[in-house]
Amino acid sequence: MIVLRSAEFRRAREHAWSRLDEMVSLVERKGIGALSADEAQEIALLYRSAASSLSVARNIALDRNLILYLENLTLRAYLVVYGPRRGVMQSLAAFFTGGFPRAVRKLAKHLVIVSAAMLIGIAAGYALVRADLENFSSLVPGLLAGGRGAGSTREELLSDELFAAWPGFVDAFVVFANSLFRHNAIVGIFCFGLGFALGVPTLLLVVYNGAVLGAFIALHAAKGLALDFVAWLAIHGVTEILAIFLCAAAGLSVAETVIFPGDLSRLSSLASRGREAAGVAAGAVAMFFIAGFIEGGFRQLVASTPGRGAFALATAALWALYFTRAGAGDD
Amino acid sequence: MTDRAASHVDRVSELFGGMKRKRRVIESPEGVALSVGIATRGERLYAFLIDIALMTVIIFCLYALVIPLFFSRADIQIGMTLILFLVFIVRNLYFTHFELAWQGRTPGKRICGLRVINRYGGELSPSAVIARNLTREVEFFLPLSLFASLGDAGTAAGLAALGWVLAIAALPLFNRDNLRAGDLIGGTMVIWMPRRALSGDLSLPAPDAAREAVYSFTREQLSVYGAFELQVLEELLRSPPNRDSDRVLSGVCAKIRIKIGWADEVPPGEVRRFLSDFYASERDDLERGQLFGRHRPDKTGTTPSRETAE
Structure with missing residues (x-):
C-alpha cells in the first residue's frame, strides 16, 4: 500500500481548502457584505495559506486535478480578498x-x-x-x-x-x-x-x-x-x-x-x-x-x-x- | 518550477480541449504567480449580448411601470421624459453596479464564467470599474448612433468619424489580450474562470474497495513515462466509466504493457485496477524524483519545445 507524500499533504490541508471554498462561494453569491468582520479576517488568512499550498503543490505534486483546483481556488479567493470592497x-x-x-x-x-x-x-x-x-x-x-x-x-x-x-x-x-x-x-x-x-x-x-x-x-x-x-x-x-x-x-x-x-x-x-x-x-x-x-x-x-x-x-x-x-x- | 508545473497542465488541457487558450501570469501582492485564461472575443461578445438583452428587459419593465401612471394625454410627455432619464441611468449604472457588487461580474459575464480583474494584479478599484464602463459609451453607443445618423449626413467627415470610432470598437481584435479601449483606460482585463471542483485522489484506493495494491512495478518499468503521460492517464481514469472510456482504457493498458514489457495478460475486468495501480506507482516514482531535483517532463525525457514562460 503506497501513501504518497503529496496525498498526505493534501489530506492535512483539504479541510481548510473546503472551508475557504465555502466562504468564497458565499461571497460570489451574496457579495462581500455576507461575511462578518471575523469571517473577513479568516478568509484573508485562509487565502494566504491556500496560496502557499499552491506553491508547495506545484513543487511536490503531479496530481493535475489538485493543481488545477488549487489554482482556481486561490484565484477566486484572491479576487474576493482584493475585490471591490465598496458598493456603488x-x-x-x-x-x-x-x-x-x-x-x-x-x-x-x-x-x-x-x-x-x-x-x-x-x-x-x-x-x-x-x-x-x-x-x-x-x-x-x-x-x-x-x-x-x-x-x-x-x-x-x-x-x-x-x-x-x-x-x-x-x-x-x-x-x-x-x-x-x-x-x-x-x-x-x-x-x-x-x-x-x-x-x-x-x-x-x-x-x-x-x-x-x-x-x-x-x-x-x-x-x-x-x-x-x-x-x-x-x-x-x-x-x-x-x-x-x-x-x-x-x-x-x-x-x-x-x-x-x-x-x-x-x-x-x-x-x-x-x-x-x-x-x-x-x-x-x-x-x-x-x-x-x-x-x-x-x-x-x-x-x-x-x-x-x-x-x-x-x-x-x-x-x-x-x-x-x-x-x-x-x- | 512554476512554469514547469504549469506546462504539463497546459499540454494536457490542449490535448483534451483541442484549443489552446491564451494565458497570462498575474502576480498577487503576496508574490504568488497565478495563471489566468484570457476570455475569448466570442465569449465576451456573448456575455455582452446577454447583458444588453437583460437591460432591454429592465427598460421594458420601466415602460410598463411608468406608462400607466401617466396615462392621460397631457401627462404622457412627462412619463416619456422620466423613462428616457431612467434609461440613461440604467445604461450607465448597470455594468458599474454589477461589476462592483459581484467581484467584476455582470449577469452576462457570470453566465459565461467571465470576470474583470486588475491587469497588474492589484485590487480592482471602483475608479477602474467606472473608467472601463464610461468608455463603453464611446465604443458601442457612439458607433451605433453614428450609424443611425449616417442617412442624413453621409458626408466624408461623417464617414471618417465612423471609420475611426469603428477602429476603436474593433480594438479587441488587434491585441493579444483581447483588451478593449475601456480595459486599456481602466487597467483591467477580462478572464475566463470556471469553477473547478476537487475530485478524489487517484493514488488512494477507492473508499468502497479497501484493498492493497495488487500490481507492483519495477523502477525500470516506471522510468518509461514522464509527468505529461501521467497526467493524461489521470484525466482518462477520471472519465466516468462507460463503454467508450472502457475501450479507450483497454487500448491504453495494452500500449503501456508493451512499452514497459509487462508479460502477463490483464483480464478486461482488471483494466481499471491495473491502470490505477500503475498510476499510483508512477506518480510515487515521479514525485520522489522531483523532490530530489530529477524532473522527467515526458517519455522523451526532454523539456517541451513550446515556450510557456511569459
Whole structure:
C-alpha cells in the first residue's frame, strides 16, 4: 500500500481548502457584505495559506486535478480578498467628497489648454458673425439656432428667448431639464472618450462649441443685447461649460499618456492616468445634471439680467471653492 | 518550477480541449504567480449580448411601470421624459453596479464564467470599474448612433468619424489580450474562470474497495513515462466509466504493457485496477524524483519545445 507524500499533504490541508471554498462561494453569491468582520479576517488568512499550498503543490505534486483546483481556488479567493470592497453608493460618496476634486486639481495644465481652445473658438465665431450676420446660419446648426438668425429682431430675441415666459413647473424641471441633461452628458462623455483618439477630436469639438457660442454672442451684440445674452447663458453656463472643460481636459490627459508615456510603458501609463480621467468625466456628468436643472428650471424664473448675473457668480464661487478645497486634507 | 508545473497542465488541457487558450501570469501582492485564461472575443461578445438583452428587459419593465401612471394625454410627455432619464441611468449604472457588487461580474459575464480583474494584479478599484464602463459609451453607443445618423449626413467627415470610432470598437481584435479601449483606460482585463471542483485522489484506493495494491512495478518499468503521460492517464481514469472510456482504457493498458514489457495478460475486468495501480506507482516514482531535483517532463525525457514562460 503506497501513501504518497503529496496525498498526505493534501489530506492535512483539504479541510481548510473546503472551508475557504465555502466562504468564497458565499461571497460570489451574496457579495462581500455576507461575511462578518471575523469571517473577513479568516478568509484573508485562509487565502494566504491556500496560496502557499499552491506553491508547495506545484513543487511536490503531479496530481493535475489538485493543481488545477488549487489554482482556481486561490484565484477566486484572491479576487474576493482584493475585490471591490465598496458598493456603488459608498464609492460615489467617497468620490464626490474627495476623489473628484482631487483629480480635477491634477488637470490644471489640461484645463488651461482647453480654455485656450474655447477662447479661440469664441473669438473666431464672434469675428465671423460680426463681419457678416449671414454667417450665423452656416456656423450654427439649425436645431441649435431654433429659428434665431440674421433676420431675428431685437424684440423677438427678448420675448421668445431671453425673457420667454416660464413654462410651468413640470415642463421646466422635468421635461426640459432632462432633455438638456441627456444631451449635454452625452456630448461630455464623447469629449472624454474621444481623447483616446489622441485628443485631436476633443480639441476640435471644444473649438467648434466655442465658435457656436461666439456666433450667438455676435448675433445678440448686433442687436445691443450682448450683456443680457451673457447673463442668460451664464446662469447655467458656468456649470455646464465648466463640466465640458473637465471632460475635455480628462480626454486630453488620456491622450497625453498615450503620446508621452514617460518612464512607463504606454499601457501602464494609460491605465494609471485613465482611471482618474474617467472619474473626472463621470463627475462632470453629475455637473451636467445640475446645469440642466438650472437651465430648464431656474433660468426663466429669474427673469432679470442682474439677477441671473448674481446667480452665475454665486455658482462660479461655489464651484471654485469646491474644486480648490474639497478633500484637500487627504492630498 | 512554476512554469514547469504549469506546462504539463497546459499540454494536457490542449490535448483534451483541442484549443489552446491564451494565458497570462498575474502576480498577487503576496508574490504568488497565478495563471489566468484570457476570455475569448466570442465569449465576451456573448456575455455582452446577454447583458444588453437583460437591460432591454429592465427598460421594458420601466415602460410598463411608468406608462400607466401617466396615462392621460397631457401627462404622457412627462412619463416619456422620466423613462428616457431612467434609461440613461440604467445604461450607465448597470455594468458599474454589477461589476462592483459581484467581484467584476455582470449577469452576462457570470453566465459565461467571465470576470474583470486588475491587469497588474492589484485590487480592482471602483475608479477602474467606472473608467472601463464610461468608455463603453464611446465604443458601442457612439458607433451605433453614428450609424443611425449616417442617412442624413453621409458626408466624408461623417464617414471618417465612423471609420475611426469603428477602429476603436474593433480594438479587441488587434491585441493579444483581447483588451478593449475601456480595459486599456481602466487597467483591467477580462478572464475566463470556471469553477473547478476537487475530485478524489487517484493514488488512494477507492473508499468502497479497501484493498492493497495488487500490481507492483519495477523502477525500470516506471522510468518509461514522464509527468505529461501521467497526467493524461489521470484525466482518462477520471472519465466516468462507460463503454467508450472502457475501450479507450483497454487500448491504453495494452500500449503501456508493451512499452514497459509487462508479460502477463490483464483480464478486461482488471483494466481499471491495473491502470490505477500503475498510476499510483508512477506518480510515487515521479514525485520522489522531483523532490530530489530529477524532473522527467515526458517519455522523451526532454523539456517541451513550446515556450510557456511569459
